Amino acid sequence: MGLVVQKYGGSSVADAEGIKRVAKRIVEAKKNGNQVVxxxxxxxxxxxxxxxxxAQVSPMPAGREFDMLLTAGERISMALLAMAIKNLGHEAQSFTGSQAGVITDSVHNKARIIDVTPGRIRTALDEGNIAIVAGFQGVSADKKDITTLGRGGSDTTAVALAAALDAEVCEIYTDVDGVFTADPRVVKKARKIDWISFEDMLELAASGSKVLLHRCVEYARRYNIPIHVRSSFSGLQGTWVSSEPIGDKKVEQAIISGVAHDTSEAKITVVGVPDKPGEAAAIFRAIADAQINIDMVVQNVSAAATGLTDISFTLPKSEGRKAIDALEKSRGGIGFDSLRYDDQIGKISLVGAGMKTNPGVTAAFFEALSDAGVNIELISTSEIRISVVTRKDDVPEAVRAVHTAFGLDSDTDEAVVYGGTGR
Amino acid sequence: MGLVVQKYGGSSVADAEGIKRVAKRIVEAKKNGNQVVxxxxxxxxxxxxxxxxxAQVSPMPAGREFDMLLTAGERISMALLAMAIKNLGHEAQSFTGSQAGVITDSVHNKARIIDVTPGRIRTALDEGNIAIVAGFQGVSADKKDITTLGRGGSDTTAVALAAALDAEVCEIYTDVDGVFTADPRVVKKARKIDWISFEDMLELAASGSKVLLHRCVEYARRYNIPIHVRSSFSGLQGTWVSSEPIGDKKVEQAIISGVAHDTSEAKITVVGVPDKPGEAAAIFRAIADAQINIDMVVQNVSAAATGLTDISFTLPKSEGRKAIDALEKSRGGIGFDSLRYDDQIGKISLVGAGMKTNPGVTAAFFEALSDAGVNIELISTSEIRISVVTRKDDVPEAVRAVHTAFGLDSDTDEAVVYGGTGR
Known part of the structure; x- marks a missing residue:
């Protein structure tokens, strides 16, 4: 008998009907001979x-209390789901993150899981129950306070439990059919990916694909837990994410897995930086001290005449104000002429392990962009990814052009609704 | 420095404005030099x-899951209240029933508190925090499952914490000004009671007064915790419930504390019961085995000619169906002619420790009812209470007549809005 962990997002359990539909699906998995979490x-x-x-009672809610508040939501859905399953004649018990043994650090609103001790889950399973666990939440190791895991936290809960319980698979149910070769809202001919490696999925997630978050895939890769992303509204096979294709599936590793894009970033250019050792370090120290994560960095070739250079980097738009403030504050120490802030940019990334062994991918990528009349402003690469920054308005056309150029288009327009995955 | 426990019902924290108003009142208590829970x-x-x-997902939700579901409500209100207090510049921490050490038995939906271990509350107070605790909920001693305490459970939580923390007073904030000499919706001239003994309050609660539930008063009496029932919408003194009048208050014990009424009961008459030993026992064994609590019982004088008698008793209307079924099922063993069910009854009770030493109270009570043209169907008495059952339609007039006859009317019509106390 196998053990399966299933995760259902908020859109799958949006109302009583959704909860009852999900309950039926869970019972099916149980009837198929699995232990189900x-x-x-x-x-x-x-x-x-x-x-x-x-927001109505406090402009700056405290982290501890905010987490206590938010975790009420999963209490409601998990209890209702357990009731709905019992109403179908099967035994179910619900557990909070704390009861399920999801132990975290004490960083409220974005805690990290540091241990999972699923003793109560194991007991419930051994007694024949389906175990329902609240996603997105845990309990802090030191103070025993309730914590939340931040955006995408329920996916991480599912993968962490799957690892701790040595599950065969972690099924992530969502409102889309799986991971696509591009965002189907932008590329009508985007294809569902049958299988993708952890590495390629990590790059897609880091590049703007929203179906799975980076953190969840990272966790799954570390413990080698296969993820199956699929729709809770259909019985179709979705996308398998694993180290190797699962079972007897003969899936060839594609040269290119997909095209991701991201329009949530902004670009800051620090103009007129003295071209001497330690200047870049001073800039990024100021940014790091303000707890801001940056993405791409480019330093222009120095103009010999002036001895000055420009440094550009991208970061989430939501951090833009903070970054500008931090740089202005340390302007004296760093020494630069001015700052330029640009939130009309977009990033397009081509991801695929195959590019390591297929020379010419970069050239073909740039040619496709050029043919589409898209200007490249920044470039950044990893072993299995190439990303460029363009004007935001050019992004849809650029993504379509690249998708077509690399032969990713499906033969038919697939009609899919593509939305968020809850959390 | 004193320790005060305050309890706020659902109507006091119905929206963000209510939460902010309550937060201010809590901060006042803290500023007055108290430790506040x-x-x-x-x-x-x-x-x-x-x-x-x-109800939408399951016609018969399981107790354990139902409790998990319901306790989400207090999580939300307690976290918001803590945020609102912090926003006023004071430290606050919220705690679930489990975190606050409210240990119960395992009877889901109506668990009883068996221990209170408020170590975390004590620590929070000693660190200068206001402690916010979820009412109505606890954790079971054996299985560590979340439980709820049933109707009025938050009041019981407050009194139990007050006892465990050795508080000076337990303040119950509600949407009325206190305990009245009668239900002000029925008796316009009802007066607010300044002080009432535990014993009289227990009888009022048992007789239909809804402001405080019997269980909560019983708990307060056992641990001698003074209760102050007052409005969260005004600064007025409310009603003190304690063994003796508090502090320098010179309050004379009234002969009669108040008139309570209850129209939530029904009457079952078992007709034609053989008048021999063991018959009544068999009837009430059948009722008890069905887990039904009964209230008043009257056995008619047996008619000598037939050797048969009638036995009547009252019980909550909600249990009527179950009681009839239980009696019909054991009809063979008991032996009776027929059952009569009557849900058009009402109960009027006169409560006051003074009746022990004031002969004539019973006579005056019956005279008042007679003068109002109200027929008495059943009578039951305790040392400090007389109750009668009448037609339901006669109840308002009967309550007013008795209230006037015992000199309880105030000089003016008090304008009060009288509602439930939440839970």
């Missing part, structure tokens, strides 16, 4: 409603 | 909405 997010918009309430 | 119910209609959701 289900991780569930809060219903539909519950979390947003709670955030609204918090 | 606050027990809070779920916001407004939250609990009813959760019950509705449960």
């Amino acid at each position: 289900v991780v569930v997010s809060a219903m539909g918009d519950t979390t947003d409603e709670l955030i609204d309430l918090a | 606050v027990v809070v119910s779920a916001m407004g209609d939250t609990t009813d909405e959760l019950i509705d959701l449960a």
Whole structure:
């Protein structure tokens, strides 16, 4: 008998009907002879409603209390789901993150899982129950306070439980059919990927693909837990994410897995930086001290005449204000002429392990962009990814052009609705 | 420095404005030099909405999951209240029933508190925090499952914490000004009671007064915790419930504390019962085996000619069906002619320790009812209470007549809004 962990996002359990539909699917998995652990997010918009309430009583809600508030959402959905399963004649018990043994650090609102001790889950399973676990939450090791795992936290809960329980697979149910070769809202001919390696999935997630978050894939790779991303609205096979293709599936590793894009970043250019050792370090120390994560960095070739250079980097738009403030504050120590802030940029990334052994991918990528009349502003590469920054308005056309150029287009327009995965 | 436990019902924290108003009041208590522990119910209609959701997924939700579901409501209100207090510049921490050390038995939906171990609350207070505790909930001693305490459970939580923390007073904030000499919706001239003994309050609660539940008063009496029932919408003194009048208050014990009424009961008459030993026992054994609590019992004088008698008793209407079924099932063993079910009854009770030493109270009570043209169907008495059953339609007039006859009317019509106390 296998052990399966299933995760259902908020859109799958948005109302009583959704909960009953999901309950049936869970019971099917149980009837197929599996032990089943289900991780569930809060219903539909519950979390947003709670955030609204918090904003009404306090402009800056404290982390500890904010986490206590938000975790109420999963309590509701998990209890309802357990009831719905019992109503179908099967035994189910629900568990909070704390009861399920999800132990975290004490960083409220974005805690990290440091241990999973699923003793109560194991007991519930051995007694024949389906175990329902609240996603997105845990309990801090030191203070025993309730914590939340931040965006995408329920996926991480599912993968962490799958690892701790040595599950055969972690199924992530969402409102799309799987991972696609590009965002189907932008590329009508995007194809569902049957299998993708952890590495390629990590690069796609880091490049703007929203189906799975980087952190969850990273966790799955570390413990080698196969993920199956699929729709809770259909019975179709979705996308398998694993180190090797699963079982008897003969899936050839594609040269290019997909094209991701991201328009959530901005670009800051530090103009007129003295071209001497330690200048770049001073700039990025100021940014790091402000707890800001940056993405791409490019330093222009220095103009010999002036001895000055420009340094550009990209970062989430939401951090833009903070970064500008941090740089202005340390302007004296660093020494630069001015700052330029540009939030009208977009990033397009081509991901695929095959590019390591296929020379010419970079050239073909740039040619496709050029043919589409798209200007490249920044370039950054990893072993299995090439990313460029362009004007934001050029992104849709650029993604379509690259998708076509690398032969990723499907033969038919696939009609899919593509949305968020909850959390 | 004193320690005060305050409890706020759902109507006091129905929305963000209510939460902010309550937060201010809590901060006042803290500024007055007290250590403050606050027990809070779920916001407004939250609990009813959760019950509705449960009904949509399952006609008979399991106790364990139902409790998990319902306790989400207090999580939300307590976290928001802590945020609102912190926003006023004071330190606050919220705790679930489990975190606050409210240990219960395992009877889901109506668990009883068996121990309170408020170590975390004590620590939070000693560190200068206001402690916010979820009412209505605890954790079971054996299985560590979340439990709820049933109707009025938040009041019981507050009194139990007050006892465990050796508080000076347990303040129950509600949407009325205190305990009245009668239900002000029925008796316009009802007066607020300044002080009432535990014993009289227990009898009022048992007789239909809804402001405080019997269980909570019983707990307070056992540990001698003074309760102050007051409005969260005004600064007025409310009603003190304690063994003796508090401090320098010179309050004379009234002969009669108040008139309570209850129209939530029904009457079952077992007709034609053989008048021999063991018959009544067999009837009430059948009822007890069905887990039904009964209230008043009357056996008619046996008719000598037939050797048969009638036995009547009252019970909550909600248990009527179950009782009739239980009696019909054991009809063969008991032996009776027929059952009569009557849900058009009402109970009026006169409560006051003074009746022990004031002969004539019973006579005056019956005279008042007679003068109002109200027929008495059943009578039951305790040392400090007389109750009668009448037609339901006669109840309002009967209550007013008795209230006037015993000199309880105030000089002016008090304008009060009288509602439930949440839970």
